Amino acid sequence: MNAKLAFLLCLTLFVQPAFAQGFAGMGQAVDGFAEVDRSRALVFPQDHSAHPEYRIEWWYLTANLRDESGRDLGVQWTVFRNATRPNATRPVNGPEETWDDGQIWLGHAAVTWADRHMHAERYARGGTGQAGADLEDNRLRVWMDDWQLQSLDIGPEADSLAQISLTARGTDFAYDLTLAAKGPLVLHGDAGFSVKSEDDQTSYYFSQPFFAVEGTITLPDGAHQVRGRAWLDREWSSQPLAADQEGWDWVSLHFDTGEKLMGFALRSTNGSRFTSATWIAADGTPTAFGNGALHMTPIDTHEVAGRNVPVEWNLQLPARDLDITITALNPDAWMAGSIPYWEGPIHATGSHRAEGYLEMTGY
Secondary structure (H helix, E strand, O other), rough: HHHHHHHHHHHHHOOHHHHHHHHHOOOOOOOOOOOOOOOOOOOHHHHHHHOOOOOOHHHEEEEEEEEEEOOOOEEEEEEEEEEOOOOOOOOOOOOOOOOOOOOOEEEEEEEEEEOOEEEEEEEOOOOOEEEEEEEOEEEEEEEEOOOOEOOOOOOOOOOOEEEEEEEEOOOOOOEEEEEOOOOOEEEEOOOOOOOOOOOEEEEEEEEEEEEEEEEEEOOOEEEEEEEEEEEEEEEEEOOOOOOOEEEEEEEEEEEEEOOOEEEEEEEEEOOEEEEEEHHHHHHOOOOEEEEOOEEEEEEEEEEOEEEEEEEEEEEEHHHHOOOEEEEEOOHHHHHHHHOOOEEEEEEEEEEEEEEEEEOOOOO
C-alpha cells in the first residue's frame, strides 16, 4: 500500500466517523489519552517539541509579508500530529523501529496575495522518518520531507524559537524564510491553559507572535525577496472541542502600535458562540479575556468552493476600546485539502490599524 493510500485509509477510519463530534473529530472523547491539567505548567524548551501522549497537536505559522515591489503576501506553514490510539509511541507489533507508531502527520503550506491563492498538502505515517518533531541540545526541528521548521544557531540559554528557518514548496510556489523573535513567548488563557467551551474542553496553547521575517518566495513569475512579520501558534490536547462545536473563527492581529491580539469564536450547532481573546502589550505582557468579552460579527460573505464564507468582520473588545473592521486580502483563500477550511491574510481599519490572519473552519 503506498504512503498516500495508507494515510487516507487511516484518516477515513479514524477521523471521518467523528466529524459529527466537533470539527474534524476534535470533539470526540477517546479514553486512554493524556488529559489537559491546569496544574501542569508549561516547560521550555521541552514544550516546543511533540507531546505524543496527547491525541492532537499542531505547529501553525502565518506571516504577513511584502515583496520588493510593495505587494502584500501571506504565508502559511502548518504541521499537524494526530495519534490514532493511546500510547501511540508504542508499536502494535514488532520492534521499536517499526513504521507503525500510531501517529498521522499532515502538512499544509500556502502563499496568498490579492490575485491568487496557492496551497499544498502533505501527509505521512509516523515511524518512517518522513515527518516528526524533536528537540536536541535546545534545537527544535519539525519536518515533513523537505518542509522544515528548525532552530538556527542559538546558545544554550536562548529559546529554541529565538531564530528559525522555514521552508516549504508546492506545485507552483516555494519559500525559504529566516525568522527572528523580537519579543517573548505568550501563554494564552490561564498561563497556557486555554478553555474552549462551557463544558471545559481545554488545550495547552502558547504563541510566538513577535517574529521578524526575511527571505525568498518563489512564484510562477520568479523569485521575490520578502520582509515582514510572523506568528507561530502551538497547541495540543486530546479533546479540544465540545461535541457540538462545528467550527471556529480565529484571528491574529499585529497592530501599528506594536500591540497584538489573538481571538476566536467557537460555533455550536445551537447557534451559540464561545469566545476567548488575548491582548498582548508591545512588551509581550498578555491579558486574557474570557467568554463573551470579544465580539466577532460577520459583515459580508463571499462564495468560495460552494460555500458562503464571511470575509469581512466587525471585531469589538470593549475593554480595550477596540472596534475594527477586518477584510480579507483575497476572499478566495480556500484550503481545499483533506479537511477544507478558509485561511488568509487580512487588514484591519477603525479604532486601530492592523494586519494579520483569519482562519475559519466548519463552513
